[in-house]
Amino acid sequence: MSDITSQSLFELTSNIKEKKLSSGEITKAFIDRAEKSKKLNVYVTDNFEKAIDQSKKFDSNPNFDLKLPGIPIAVKDLFCTNGVRTTAGSKILNNFIPTYESTVTQNLWSQGAILLGKLNCDEFAMGSSNETSFFGNVQNPVGENLVPGGSSGGSSAAVAANLTPVTIGTDTGGSIRQPASFTGTVGLKPTYGSCSRYGIVAFASSLDQAGPMTKNVRDCSMLLEVISSFDQKDSTSIDYKRNHYSKELSKDIKGKKIGIPKEYRVDNMPDEIEQLWKNGISYAKDCGAEIIDISLPHTNYALPTYYIVAPAEASSNLARYDGVKYGFRSPGQNLIEMYEKTRSEGFGDEVKRRIMIGTYVLSSGYYDAYYLKAQKVRQLIKKDFDDAFSKVDAILTPSTPSSAFKIGEKTNDPVSMYLNDIFTVPINLAGLPGISIPAGKDKNNYPLGLQVIGKPFDEQNILNISYALEDKINFKNDISDWWLSE
Amino acid sequence: MSKNSEYLIERENKQYEVIIGLEVHAQVTSESKLFSQSSTKFGAEPNTQVSLVDAAFPGMLPVINEFCIEQAIKTGIGLKAKINKKSVFDRKNYFYADLPQGYQISQYKYPIVGEGKVILDMPNGQKEIGIERLHLEQDAGKSIHDIDPNNTLVDLNRSGVALMEIVSKPDLRSPDEVNVYIKKLRSIMRYLGTCDGNMQEGSLRADVNVSVRLKGETEFGTRCEIKNVNSIKFMQMAIISEANRQIDLLEEGKDIDQETRLFDTKRNETRSMRSKEDAHDYRYFPDPDLLPLEISQELIEKIKSDIPELPDEKKKRFIDKFNLSPYEATILVSDIETSNFFEEVIKNSDVKLATNWITGELFAVLNEKNLEISQSPVSAKNLSKLINLIKDGTISGKIAKTVFEQMIDGDQDPLIIVKEKGLKQESDPKAIEELINKVIENNSDKVAEYKSGKDKLFGFFVGQAMKESKGKGNPQLINKILKEKLNG
Numbered sequence: 001m002s003d004i005t006s007q008s009l010f011e012l013t014s015n016i017k018e019k020k021l022s023s024g025e026i027t028k029a030f031i032d033r034a035e036k037s038k039k040l041n042v043y044v045t046d047n048f049e050k051a052i053d054q055s056k057k058f059d060s061n062p063n064f065d066l067k068l069p070g071i072p073i074a075v076k077d078l079f080c081t082n083g084v085r086t087t088a089g090s091k092i093l094n095n096f097i098p099t100y101e102s103t104v105t106q107n108l109w110s111q112g113a114i115l116l117g118k119l120n121c122d123e124f125a126m127g128s129s130n131e132t133s134f135f136g137n138v139q140n141p142v143g144e145n146l147v148p149g150g151s152s153g154g155s156s157a158a159v160a161a162n163l164t165p166v167t168i169g170t171d172t173g174g175s176i177r178q179p180a181s182f183t184g185t186v187g188l189k190p191t192y193g194s195c196s197r198y199g200i201v202a203f204a205s206s207l208d209q210a211g212p213m214t215k216n217v218r219d220c221s222m223l224l225e226v227i228s229s230f231d232q233k234d235s236t237s238i239d240y241k242r243n244h245y246s247k248e249l250s251k252d253i254k255g256k257k258i259g260i261p262k263e264y265r266v267d268n269m270p271d272e273i274e275q276l277w278k279n280g281i282s283y284a285k286d287c288g289a290e291i292i293d294i295s296l297p298h299t300n301y302a303l304p305t306y307y308i309v310a311p312a313e314a315s316s317n318l319a320r321y322d323g324v325k326y327g328f329r330s331p332g333q334n335l336i337e338m339y340e341k342t343r344s345e346g347f348g349d350e351v352k353r354r355i356m357i358g359t360y361v362l363s364s365g366y367y368d369a370y371y372l373k374a375q376k377v378r379q380l381i382k383k384d385f386d387d388a389f390s391k392v393d394a395i396l397t398p399s400t401p402s403s404a405f406k407i408g409e410k411t412n413d414p415v416s417m418y419l420n421d422i423f424t425v426p427i428n429l430a431g432l433p434g435i436s437i438p439a440g441k442d443k444n445n446y447p448l449g450l451q452v453i454g455k456p457f458d459e460q461n462i463l464n465i466s467y468a469l470e471d472k473i474n475f476k477n478d479i480s481d482w483w484l485s486e
Numbered sequence: 487m488s489k490n491s492e493y494l495i496e497r498e499n500k501q502y503e504v505i506i507g508l509e510v511h512a513q514v515t516s517e518s519k520l521f522s523q524s525s526t527k528f529g530a531e532p533n534t535q536v537s538l539v540d541a542a543f544p545g546m547l548p549v550i551n552e553f554c555i556e557q558a559i560k561t562g563i564g565l566k567a568k569i570n571k572k573s574v575f576d577r578k579n580y581f582y583a584d585l586p587q588g589y590q591i592s593q594y595k596y597p598i599v600g601e602g603k604v605i606l607d608m609p610n611g612q613k614e615i616g617i618e619r620l621h622l623e624q625d626a627g628k629s630i631h632d633i634d635p636n637n638t639l640v641d642l643n644r645s646g647v648a649l650m651e652i653v654s655k656p657d658l659r660s661p662d663e664v665n666v667y668i669k670k671l672r673s674i675m676r677y678l679g680t681c682d683g684n685m686q687e688g689s690l691r692a693d694v695n696v697s698v699r700l701k702g703e704t705e706f707g708t709r710c711e712i713k714n715v716n717s718i719k720f721m722q723m724a725i726i727s728e729a730n731r732q733i734d735l736l737e738e739g740k741d742i743d744q745e746t747r748l749f750d751t752k753r754n755e756t757r758s759m760r761s762k763e764d765a766h767d768y769r770y771f772p773d774p775d776l777l778p779l780e781i782s783q784e785l786i787e788k789i790k791s792d793i794p795e796l797p798d799e800k801k802k803r804f805i806d807k808f809n810l811s812p813y814e815a816t817i818l819v820s821d822i823e824t825s826n827f828f829e830e831v832i833k834n835s836d837v838k839l840a841t842n843w844i845t846g847e848l849f850a851v852l853n854e855k856n857l858e859i860s861q862s863p864v865s866a867k868n869l870s871k872l873i874n875l876i877k878d879g880t881i882s883g884k885i886a887k888t889v890f891e892q893m894i895d896g897d898q899d900p901l902i903i904v905k906e907k908g909l910k911q912e913s914d915p916k917a918i919e920e921l922i923n924k925v926i927e928n929n930s931d932k933v934a935e936y937k938s939g940k941d942k943l944f945g946f947f948v949g950q951a952m953k954e955s956k957g958k959g960n961p962q963l964i965n966k967i968l969k970e971k972l973n974g
Contacts, residue, residue: 079545080543080544080545086544088544093544096544098543098544098545099538100538100543102545197545197547198545198546198547199545199546200545201544201545202544202545202775204774205774205775206774232549233547233549234547234549235547235548235549235550235775235776235777236774236775236776236777312771313774315579315769316577316579316588316589316769316771318588319579319581319587319588319589320542320544320586320587320588322581322583322588324583324586324640325541325542325543325586326543335582335583335638339581359769362579362769362770362771363767363769364767364769367769367771371771
């Protein structure tokens with residue numbers, strides 16, 4: 001048996017069910033490794049003591065019918081967890097302990113999982129490098145001083161560094177897929193409405209989706225099966241019949257039509273990304289898929305559209321952090337002064353930048369030119385995909401236009417930072433499912449990902465295509481454990 | 487409307503007309519709030535009816551309360567208005583301590599109810615007031631500034647309670663019309679059970695838009711909005727004061743600034759709250775947490791079929807079926823409790839007498855004791871018994887008033903009072919004849935005068951006979967027998 005922490009979710013659950021491993025052993029192994037991995041800074045808050053207790057409790061009365069029997073899991077610190085501090089990576093929620101549980105995390109615990117702790121992320125999920133977190137950078141286990149991507153950077157790093165078997169992140173414009181791509185892991189953003197948003201600290205409500213982040217596609221299907229559910233507490237949750245994703249997982253993609261959108265060949269795209277994409281196409285062909293050139297004509301407008309819609313919603317969603325009811329408060333002589341001091345001191349620069357953009361685009365006199373126009377363009381982007389999906393079953397693109405970059409490299413250049421999401425953002429705007437799988441490496445040996453985009457509610461199909469490609473690609477993440485301390 | 491009833495404000499040979507539009511905020515009658523399951527009960531301890539959604543905790547999401555939607559549709563139907571099958575909830579963004587989300591969920595561009603109308607019964611005829619729209623929105627909490635000397639306290643019990651904002655067209659022209667309009671609106675909603683209309687508890691408040699123009703002008707003047715007035719009396723005072731302020735400005739050759747004003751009830755004047763330049767930019771946009779609201783025709787039909795008879799229809803029925811005057815009918819239908827009381831009384835008794843007794847004696851008692859009809863000291867059952875005693879001649883109308891005065895004390899049965907006090911009317915012709923004989927005997931001089939042509943002495947004899955009967959003599963019988971005796 002290989003080292004516990006390097007095992008996949010599938011292996012761990014099998015070993016537990018076959019009583020080869022106990023929940024206590026597994027939990028302890030991950031905690032021990034975490035204690036030696038502080039340099040990565042993946043945890044904002046750990047739940048180790050309680051996790052040990054819970055694992056013992058599981059072992060004393062195990063239920064092997066559950067889908068995550070006694071499996072310890074760390075989650076992004078954007079999910080509200082009952083009794084465990086939830087910060088959203090922000091000073092303004094530094095002292096916030098929810099009295100309630102998000103639906104998605106509740107789904108994990110209901111299937112036997114145990115909370116290991118809360119993982120670092122960009123402040124309010126705004127960022128592509130985990131550098132906007134109040135709790136500091138996260139190191140990418142792939143290489144020192146490399147960003148893990150964002151906003152689910154703590155999550156991607158934790159999976160890649162074997163600090164949690166799997167995790168869940170949230171994806172508003174690429175926050176699951178981009179960090180997965182940067183760390184050589186798998187990340188899936190489900191169809192909008194698939195996973196409940198109840199209890200997830202909101203960034204941009206019409207775009208936010210929770211999703212699995214895992215070592216491989218099979219684990220991804222197992223986790224999606226647990227977290228995706230209809231929830232009456234979220235009015236945008238959709239009631240549809242969800243697949244048994246792990247049971248129905250299949251490498252047989254013969255005859256599947258896969259679209260290649262010409263607009264994703266952007267200027268200055270590194271050759272290695274171009275090559276990666278070509279390889280992906282040929283693997284798909286090898287699997288019997290049919291490759292079809294398609295056009296998504298409004299792709300160019302996706303990023304500017306996103307950077308109007310998302311900040312607009314965020315500016316309103318973040319108004320509740322005012323120092324009145326919970327979280328950080330900086331006292332003032334009067335209400336306005338308290339607001340100003342609380343929000344100036346409580347929010348970081350990137351969050352403030354987006355609140356200002358959002359406030360501006362919603363202001364009277366600008367609303368029509370920005371917000372309303374962006375909503376119209378969003379419909380056009382959606383229509384592009386509708387049209388494409390009348391011809392193809394899925395779309396294959398690179399996940400990101402580059403591999404992981406150095407910490408600090410782009411912090412003073414927001415636009416270049418925003419460009420990271422150029423391939424992922426359109427999928428959120430269209431509400432579609434998308435998955436990033438590791439597909440190769442660049443000249444520095446840093447991982448690169450490919451993205452498979454599906455029709456609404458067609459997660460099974462993109463999981464199957466990814467499963468088939470994963471097999472052909474046979475990616476190996478060589479991570480040296482360079483950060484470990486004694 | 488006839489000319490002389492117009493409400494005009496005079497200034498040196500000039501007459502100004504006052505234009506009024508109302509935005510009424512009516513609390514939806516509902517057990518729970520618009521987007522959460524918290525109770526809406528009035529008067530609870532501060533912050534005891536607050537859910538995580540109402541207090542805007544991170545990750546909390548609004549879920550629409552379908553009952554409130556049905557209540558809004560019902561109200562829309564009651565206002566003879568168009569129900570919009572698709573409407574949208576928007577966020578109205580502003581910061582305030584008692585607004586936990588930092589935005590109010592409201593409806594901006596696409597309200598649930600469109601144009602409708604309300605008919606006012608004015609002394610000189612009916613007047614139609616147009617309804618512009620009705621939309622649903624959340625109430626805010628309450629900031630309390632006068633308990634702690636150093637801090638403002640916040641009570642979120644009201645936070646998230648469903649309100650209907652009913653916007654009238656600028657069709658109102660006088661404080662009297664405003665009075666009748668508010669009462670009519672309240673009456674309709676109380677009939678429907680969609681708002682209790684309780685102004686003391688803040689269930690009904692209004693923003694009042696006022697402008698003035700010279701009589702005969704067709705263009706509207708610049709309007710000012712007076713925020714959050716919570717009684718009809720204050721609305722009327724605010725309108726008069728604000729209209730005069732505007733006219734004074736015009737008379738001095740000055741312009742009126744479009745602004746939001748507050749009414750100071752102590753000084754009976756409005757003062758500026760914020761100018762147009764300072765107006766909030768609410769940055770309305772569709773709430774991404776809520777899907778557009780879609781209402782099926784089936785639901786509308788179902789609600790329509792549940793709509794009770796409303797004041798206008800009831801009034802028509804009362805006039806047609808019971809032959810009431812429009813004035814009587816208007817009074818009786820103005821409040822659902824009153825009309826229910828009336829209909830209860832007339833189940834077993836005479837309509838004409840019931841109308842007179844309810845609008846006369848009973849209303850007088852209620853007024854005097856400051857009671858609602860639901861708290862009436864005399865039940866409909868006992869009042870109808872009393873009316874029957876009059877109708878069948880057991881007691882006279884005059885005696886009935888004495889009996890009624892006793893009934894007030896603990897809703898006593900009039901039959902028992904009449905029996906115990908021996909108030910039964912004397913209707914035996916023999917007994918009447920006897921006492922009339924006595925009167926004729928004792929007043930032979932007057933009889934002589936009468937017979938010689940002094941006809942008006944007849945009343946004197948009736949009075950004497952009544953006196954002789956200690957008020958219990960049947961007046962019709964006394965009349966009849968007296969005539970026979972004196973003329974025979």
